Amino acid sequence: MGRGVAGSVRLTLWAAPIILEHNMNIWNDNGEISRKLAVLRGALASHGLERPAAERIAPLGHPGADACLNGGLARGALHEVFAGAPGQEAAASGFALALAVRVLTKHKWLLWIRQDFSALESGEIYGAGLRELGLDPSRALMLHAPDAEAVLRAAGDALDCKGLGAVVIEPWGEPKIFDLVASRRLTLAAAKHNVTAILLRPGAEPSPSAAETRWLVRAAPSPPDDDWGAPLFDVSLARNRHGPLGHWVMEWDQDESIFRTAHHGALAAAIADRPAEAALECHRQAG
């Protein structure tokens, strides 16, 4: 009897946040709903039905981005990384790797699934380069898939493996198979064992998907008077299912494996010029 009652309590608690989250616009609220949500989440966690916040969320370290993301990047979800402009694939892959390093917990592995064509077009992933960005290459696996279909299939297999912390999925271009349905499937698979899926889309334009977040990444120039330093990313958060969007310049600190605010006044000015420049570039392409 007692067991049955407990079961029904769990069910109601489980259903509540899903309905609330689908109503969206929580972040615009006066805080009432999000407080209720936190209470419900705590109740779920105490019943062992939801993972504690530390397991669920990986703070990026950049205050602005973390605020938008309600504390950090969600683990066990699908995140998309696109190049912010043609020719920015290298920056996008570096940012994708940085996100993966952030979500990896101790002892967990990283699997990078690439379509063969990607390696031809933009170079092989270099083990020493992984280390330079703060990943231990001995816990990294690489899968070369012959085509987009194999990439998607392998991603499904990989997200089923509890030993992985993150999977970087890198098809090339815009294969039809990576559609809304595929992204839903990946989202569900990622949630199953709390393995984070990072879909890196070189040579593709954003399209509708079920991803938790979508990032458009460009390389940001180093501050004029500085030496060659840590990688700088000019990122815009173009989709966020549970919060507002944003646009920042982030610095990747490869020693601490964490994002930081780029802290140069001169740099900010340089960035401020960019939208106009980008528009011009688009215009030039169209013409």
Place this chain on the structure above:
Amino acid sequence: MPTDRLKRRWNATGRRDERPLVVAAKIDNALRLSAVDAKAAKLGLAPGRALADARAMIPELAVIGANEKADLKLLEAIADWCERYTPLCALDAPHGLLLDVTGAAHLFGGEQAMLSEIRRAIGSQGFAVRLALAGTAVAARALAHYAPGTIVTPGGEADAVAKLPVEALQADHTIVHALRRAGLKTIGQIAARQRSELTARFGSAFVTLLDCALGKAETPLNPRNPLPDCMAERRFAEPVVTEAVIAETILSLAAAVASVLEKRGQGARRIEACFFRADGATRRIAIETGAAVRDPAIVGRLLREKLDALSDPLDPGFGFDLIRLSVSLAQAAQAPATGFDTNENDKDIAFLIDRLAARFGAHRISRFLQQDTHIPEAEAVTIPAQEKPKLEWSARAKGEPPRRPLRLFARPEPIEVLSEAPDGPPLRFRWRRAAHNVSRAEGPERIAMEWWRAPQPTRDYFRVEDEAGHRFWLYRDGIPAREIAHPRWYVHGVFA
């Protein structure tokens, strides 16, 4: 057998030919018969007769040229099929097979029952077959040719072969000729002679052959497939077709194999599933694992992955009547340590690697290996993940910006570069038809090639950033003026 092969094909294509059939081949520079069918044999033809004589005797003879390759292929297919009786199966070219049925006969209801079963099964496929069973391969072969159907009781070889003609030994024909000239017509007569006389006249190899025929010595069989370390099989009275039954069978076989392996403290590294189709075709599916496994669930899943990924799927046809699972490579398996989540993790990863390898091929899933060299393309290489060397990476120097690019081109791409001084950093370069103005450059980092290998110019590497913030790893191939007058420039990688 060659005539049977032809007739099987004719039957399949609907060709009717009632004439006596012979197969001719060039033997000793003359066209001679190499095989005759039953009708031709009844008319007095035998292999070895000149074709011209045969034609003169029987004008309506159907003659086909010999095709040794096709014969051998057929013989191998039959040998594959025969592995349902014993895993030790050897070819006895051109037309024979040797099966070592030691310890297997009782599975088929005794030696007599086994022989009649094989005769029936092969005969129903359209082959004329002669069988004999003896303690040694040579005796069995002699009996099969000259007294088919004989089953020799252990130790009875000498009596059984005594009456056979000397040709039954299949010795060199000069020896046979010499024996006949000496008046020795049967094996029994030879056996009665002094060993020393025979050795002096025909050599020790012949005496060994004789001893084998008499059951006094034994030559080992040379099986086509190495004997598996351990195997399990299941026979079906009714051939099975459905996937569910096949999967279920594989699981139960894997469990049977696992219990044997567990007793030995071993695990399987290479597992082969062999499917025997009711109509004679056999199909082998092999998987390899990175670490020794014996968990039936894992073996079953890996095999299913492999079956799913086959480019030509497993075709049950009219059904499989025998499924066998054999472990062709077993290794000592360490007792699983439990209690640490790292081990649990690594076990999951090992299974994932095997799974992906079974599906996409072992070369496609790889890990990164650090090597003790400064040459960039050799410093970090990828190796198949199923090979398990100890992978340890030295820690990176803290406080330094990234010194190596995230992506490296397998072939460095040539670029046009404008630089201030011949040995200075680049100012502007053109790569993939786009111009880049360098806003900052770090370098050179001079990397000398290993002189003890092929001599190559020294490379000066520069880390450069263009005005848009793209970062490249460029190098100049050779020291200007010292090694090469006008060295070329290359893009070797791109930084994040």
